Amino acid sequence: MSVAVLDVRDVRIHFGGVTALDGISLTVDPGEICGLIGPNGAGKTTLFNCITRIYRPDAGTIRFGGADLLAVPRHRIVRHGVARTFQNLALFPSLSVLENTVVGAHVRRGRHRALRAEALGILAALDLADVAHRPAQGLPFGTLKRVELARALAAHPRLLLLDEPAGGLTHAEVRDLGALIKRIRDRYELSALLVEHHMGLVMGICDHVVAMDSGRKIADGPPQDVQRDETVAAAYLGRAAA
Ligand SMILES: Nc1ncnc2c1ncn2[C@@H]1O[C@H](COP(=O)(O)OP(=O)(O)OP(=O)(O)O)[C@@H](O)[C@H]1O
Numbered sequence: 001m002s003v004a005v006l007d008v009r010d011v012r013i014h015f016g017g018v019t020a021l022d023g024i025s026l027t028v029d030p031g032e033i034c035g036l037i038g039p040n041g042a043g044k045t046t047l048f049n050c051i052t053r054i055y056r057p058d059a060g061t062i063r064f065g066g067a068d069l070l071a072v073p074r075h076r077i078v079r080h081g082v083a084r085t086f087q088n089l090a091l092f093p094s095l096s097v098l099e100n101t102v103v104g105a106h107v108r109r110g111r112h113r114a115l116r117a118e119a120l121g122i123l124a125a126l127d128l129a130d131v132a133h134r135p136a137q138g139l140p141f142g143t144l145k146r147v148e149l150a151r152a153l154a155a156h157p158r159l160l161l162l163d164e165p166a167g168g169l170t171h172a173e174v175r176d177l178g179a180l181i182k183r184i185r186d187r188y189e190l191s192a193l194l195v196e197h198h199m200g201l202v203m204g205i206c207d208h209v210v211a212m213d214s215g216r217k218i219a220d221g222p223p224q225d226v227q228r229d230e231t232v233a234a235a236y237l238g239r240a241a242a
Contacts, residue, residue, distance in 0.1 A: 003066045005030050005159050005191040011050055011060030012215075020046040021057065022215035028159065033185055033192045035206035035223065037199075039236050042212040044195045045087070048161050051193075052084055053077050065158065083157035085148040087164045093137035097128055097147050100136055104151035115154070122150050125187065126180065142173040146180070153184065159191050160184075166198035174198055178205045203227060211235070 006028040013021045021043045028034045036044050049055045051062055053074040062069040064082060072080055083104070091100050098119055105115040123132050126146050131139060136147060145165060152160055162181070166174045178201050185192060196202050202209060202223060209226040211219040213235035219226045226232055 002030055004028060004063070005032075005065060006051070006193065007061075007063040008047070008051070009061045009063075011047070011057045011062065013046060013050060013055055013057045020215050021050065021060075023060070024212065024215060024217055025060075026210045026217065026220065028191050028193055029207075030191060031185065031189065032207045033181065033194060033205050035202040035209040036193060036195045036212065037197070037202060037209060037226070037232075038212035038218075039238075041214075042235075043215040044212060045163065046215075047212075048084065048163055048193075048195060051161060052082060078155045078157070081156070081158035082161065083152035083155045083159075084161035085145075085152050085163060085165060087167060089141075089144050089148055091136045091144060091147060091151070094135055096133050096135055097123065097139070097150075098132040100147055101150045101154050104154035119150070119154050122153050125184075126150050126153075142169050145169065145177070149180075149184070153188060156188075157190055159193065162192055162194045162196070164195055164197065166196055166201045174201055177201065181205055199227070213238075 004027040009025045010023050011021050012023055024043065024047060038044055046055065050057050064080065101119040101123060102115055105119055120132060123129050126149060128146055128150060131143060136144060165177060169177060181192065182205055194206065206223050208221060209223045210217055211226050211232045218231045218235060219229040
């Protein structure tokens with residue numbers, strides 16, 4: 001059996017009186033797109049922040065390709081092969097699309113010219129070649145979301161953490177994004193963990209889905225099974241009613 005790309009086990013973290021993660025475990029296998037769903041406040045972003053070492057869990061282990069990720073200093077996480085995109089874009093507005101992408105590549109050692117040429121290749125693969133030399137500022141939101149993806153890919157990740165990539169996109173853009181994420185997975189041979197509220201996207205592209213509520217895992221399995229799960233439906237209804 002192959003080693004999981006990501007193996008999260010019994011992770012706990014609390015902030016004051018709030019237990020944000022209450023013994024969460026999940027695995028992402030090589031080449032897999034894993035969806036992470038759950039109502040607001042379930043702990044999805046907190047888990048991302050533990051994986052990227054922004055937060056240190058109180059307990060539990062996080063292994064990446066078999067190695068202890070919690071032993072890796074925060075600033076080396078990207079170099080280890082974990083890259084993320086953000087719910088609210090984190091681009092440099094005045095830099096060009098190409099320059100923003102090259103920023104992502106600089107975690108790797110390499111000559112600037114080579115990194116730049118490679119970044120242009122990534123932009124072409126993401127249909128961004130036309131805007132490569134335009135400043136990020138002023139470009140449509142859907143385009144900027146793809147630039148974030150390009151920047152993450154420039155770091156050569158083995159695992160891509162996508163935090164609500166469909167947020168703020170139109171219906172057609174979400175459909176295109178789903179196809180793009182699958183294309184990226186195949187082309188760059190990576191795995192992805194996708195936090196997303198857009199069920200169409202989750203159902204359309206995930207190989208397996210983990211549902212969370214109150215910092216715990218409440219379901220884990222094929223997308224259709226998780227969607228039909230009564231505990232998952234109750235968790236969403238409970239939050240809506242609260
Ligand atoms: N730095 C922090 N300080 C205090 N509480 C926090 C902190 N980070 C997260 N929390 C709390 O942890 C819980 C989980 O929040 P989190 O943002 O991880 O949920 P989420 O599932 O990502 O929600 P959403 O879908 O709304 O983004 C919430 O109760 C939140 O208020």
